[in-house]
Amino acid sequence: MELVWVCLLIFASLSETSSQEDLSRKVFVFRNEPSDAYVILKALPKEPLHNFTVCLRSYTDLTRPYGLFSYATKSEDNEILIFKPKPGEYRVYIGGEHLSFKVPEDTLDWEHVCFGWESATGIAEFWLNGKPWPRKGLKKGYTVDAGAFIVLGQEQDHYGGGYDSYNSFSGEMTDVYMWEFLLSPHKMRSAYQDLQLPRCALGWKNLEYEIKGDVVVKGRLR
Numbered sequence: 001m002e003l004v005w006v007c008l009l010i011f012a013s014l015s016e017t018s019s020q021e022d023l024s025r026k027v028f029v030f031r032n033e034p035s036d037a038y039v040i041l042k043a044l045p046k047e048p049l050h051n052f053t054v055c056l057r058s059y060t061d062l063t064r065p066y067g068l069f070s071y072a073t074k075s076e077d078n079e080i081l082i083f084k085p086k087p088g089e090y091r092v093y094i095g096g097e098h099l100s101f102k103v104p105e106d107t108l109d110w111e112h113v114c115f116g117w118e119s120a121t122g123i124a125e126f127w128l129n130g131k132p133w134p135r136k137g138l139k140k141g142y143t144v145d146a147g148a149f150i151v152l153g154q155e156q157d158h159y160g161g162g163y164d165s166y167n168s169f170s171g172e173m174t175d176v177y178m179w180e181f182l183l184s185p186h187k188m189r190s191a192y193q194d195l196q197l198p199r200c201a202l203g204w205k206n207l208e209y210e211i212k213g214d215v216v217v218k219g220r221l222r
């Protein structure tokens with residue numbers, strides 16, 4: 001039997017007033033190219049993280065660099081970052097250091113990524129469309145700071161700002177999740193298939209968010 005993790009205990013809401021929304025079957029459409037828009041996520045870790053997994057799904061025809069998920073702290077803007085510098089490469093950051101993962105170039109289709117890490121070994125897992133890439137390592141023994149500002153669709157160069165519209169995301173994004181542990185391989189595949197996932201405060205089915213600029217919530221096209 002699988003452990004039922006309740007990260008509601010770990011994640012706290014940024015504001016008492018923001019509401020949670022079930023975004024099942026919906027997407028964020030970042031309409032402009034380039035764009036100054038972004039989405040702030042309001043469920044934040046209350047405690048430093050020794051392990052985590054971030055998953056999301058995106059769809060774009062951009063060939064320039066773009067930021068997907070940016071978790072900045074006061075001392076490190078690239079505390080956790082999922083960035084696509086060009087077709088054929090994903091770059092993931094922890095505590096300012098990064099790893100690159102080579103991926104197929106010519107796939108104009110939805111791409112589902114999961115980025116997981118555990119401090120004890122420094123092992124980083126990168127999953128694309130339900131398939132694990134060869135594991136790499138960075139920042140063994142590091143602790144991810146809790147005081148975060150999390151945005152989708154831009155890359156922060158300082159806490160809560162420093163956006164460059166030429167690193168902005170344009171296109172569609174959905175199924176955004178973050179857990180304070182490394183998902184099992186089984187759950188990594190479940191995330192890709194949009195099946196039952198461990199409950200979490202930062203999740204697509206109970207998302208607390210705030211849209212800044214031109215981002216529209218729409219139904220999925222398929």
Ligand SMILES: *[C@@H]1O[C@H](CO)[C@@H](O)[C@H](O)[C@H]1NC(C)=O
Pocket residue numbers: 050051118119120180181
């Ligand atoms: C992080 O993961 C390691 C290895 O799986 C585990 O031993 C440890 O207890 C985890 N730490 C936390 C704070 O959950």
Ligand SMILES: [Ca+2]
Pocket residue numbers: 077078155156157158
């Ligand atoms: Ca940055």
